[in-house]
Amino acid sequence: MPAATARSRTCTRCEQPKSPEEFYPYSHGWCCDCYRAKALDRYHRLKPAAKRREGKAQTRTEKPCSDCKKTKPIEDFARNRAHRDGRDNLCKPCQKTRRQARAAEARAEMAGCGR
Numbered sequence: 001m002p003a004a005t006a007r008s009r010t011c012t013r014c015e016q017p018k019s020p021e022e023f024y025p026y027s028h029g030w031c032c033d034c035y036r037a038k039a040l041d042r043y044h045r046l047k048p049a050a051k052r053r054e055g056k057a058q059t060r061t062e063k064p065c066s067d068c069k070k071t072k073p074i075e076d077f078a079r080n081r082a083h084r085d086g087r088d089n090l091c092k093p094c095q096k097t098r099r100q101a102r103a104a105e106a107r108a109e110m111a112g113c114g115r
């Protein structure tokens with residue numbers, strides 16, 4: 001009876017036979033219960049890490065710019081989530097100078113393309 005086998009799938013995580021409706025479509029063979037448990041687990045694990053990062057950013061009120069080497073208030077650095085302290089390594093004026101330099105470079109490259 002092919003219909004019977006199609007009615008139930010075995011979850012690759014908890015190894016319980018479940019009906020196809022109980023499987024999450026993108027869960028790599030996991031049932032909804034397992035998928036939810038895993039998502040919840042990940043959520044709980046991520047939360048304390050995010051909190052720790054926030055705390056670190058708050059304790060820092062100033063830092064040295066990696067370009068002009070001057071210590072500046074944290075407000076002078078653009079927000080950047082990629083960095084540990086949540087701010088860029090370059091102060092805003094240096095950031096602007098770099099951006100302009102990069103734009104000039106790009107323009108020069110584009111001018112060279114037409115030849």
Ligand SMILES: [Zn+2]
Binds near residue numbers: 015032034035
């Ligand atoms: Zn399962």
Ligand SMILES: [Zn+2]
Binds near residue numbers: 067094095
């Ligand atoms: Zn700077």
